[in-house]
Amino acid sequence: MGRVDNLDWLETFVAVVDSGGFSAAADSVHRSQSRVSSHVASLEQALGARLFDRTHRPVVLTDVGEAFLPHARAVLAELGRGQAEVDAVLGVVRGHVVLGSYPSASAAFVPEVLSTFTARHPHVSIDLSERPTLDLSEALECGELHLALRPLAPHDHTDGLAFRALWREPLVAVFPPDHPLAELPAPLSLSELVAHPLVTIGGSIGRDVLYEAHVALKQLGTATRIAWQTDQPQTLVNFVRVGLGVGITNALAMSVSDTAGVVVTEVGTPADGRTAAVFWNPHRDTPRAAHALLEAILATPPPRGTVPCRRSHQHHARPGSPHRSGG
The missing domain is CATH 3.40.190.10 (Periplasmic binding protein-like II)
Structure with missing residues (x-):
């Protein structure tokens, strides 16, 4: 029996166990499958015994492998703790x-x-x-x-x-530049929006989910027609562009969307945002x-x-x- 003096062998051995096979272990430790096989073979040669029964699919540990596994884990864990102690002294975060x-x-x-x-x-x-x-x-x-x-x-x-x-960020209304809302001074009130079909964020099918716009509209106590809902801000803008409704959403979503050809203006109060x-x-x-x-x-x-x-x-x-x- 030789000497087990290669930590890569131990890491690879444990990876095969945890991943359920040599191919999956290669992905988890970022090594080629041939390198994984070579590491396990070298470890088995050093120990003088087979660690895996390769006739099974997926491979399974032999009795020797079962006996050796907790020691391999303990060595790697202790090394990890030592590295963490050194990192703490040096101020390194890993x-x-x-x-x-x-x-x-x-x-x-x-x-x-x-x-x-x-x-x-x-x-x-x-x-x-x-x-x-x-x-x-x-x-x-x-x-x-x-x-x-x-x-x-x-x-x-x-x-x-x-x-x-x-x-915190405000709610905004989104509409075409020739829409009647474009004639009104900003910021708009929520009551000025509810006369129009609305497009909002919140497309959770089968869920009664209240996003900020829903809460603000509900508090008006006025009948509101939400014509369309989507989880994608750009989809909201595109729906507005073709006249499917007036958008109401949060300001940040519009700041990262392509809003060319539409008007974006604040609506409601800061508390509605x-x-x-x-x-x-x-x-x-x-x-x-x-x-x-x-x-x-x-x-x-x-x-x-x-x-x-x-x-x-x-x-x-x-x-x-x-x-x-x-x-």
Whole structure:
């Protein structure tokens, strides 16, 4: 029996176990399948025994493999803890973070966050997962995301999640330049919109979901005809262009859309607008890299045309002392 002195062998061995096969392990450790096979073969030669029964599909551990696996995991875990201790002394942040976001925040806010963050923390990898608002909170609940940029409304699936408010933005009306609303002074009142068929954001089929525009219109107590709903701001603009209705949505969505040929003007009061926030799940472990990204999000100026929320005491906030969402 030889000497097991190659950590790559151990990492590859554990990857084959966790991935369920040599091909999947190659993807997870970013090595060729032949290299994965070579690492496992070298480890087996050093140990003097087979670790996998290759006659099964997928491959399964032999008795020797079962006996060796917890020791391989322990070595890799201890090495990880040692690296973390060194990083803490040196102030280096490593890891992987999954950030969720909705489209307008992804376009208007996330690029500034990530350009600064990646320059400061080159050893952190980030996946951006763009999803509809309701899906973001569901993904936080089940642990698919570490952080999510999400409007406070609708409140569905936010019970138990923590958040920090980032900015407020007004509602806007969208209509063709020859529309009767173009003759009225800005900002428009909501009551001036309800005489027309409306196009709004919020195309959740089978769900009674109240986005900011829905809440504001409902509070009028006046019959409102919402002719069309969509989850895509550009679709809203295009519907308005061809005369399918008057759009009502949040200002940031229009700032990142092609609004050529339509008029965009504020509507309602500031209280009718949208508040955007960064959310996380306080009931799940938050990696150090996610803490660092949260700090970067809180320190980044909000997008142009929005009003920052008062959060000067929150710049050094950490998960564990959050605001709890309403519900």
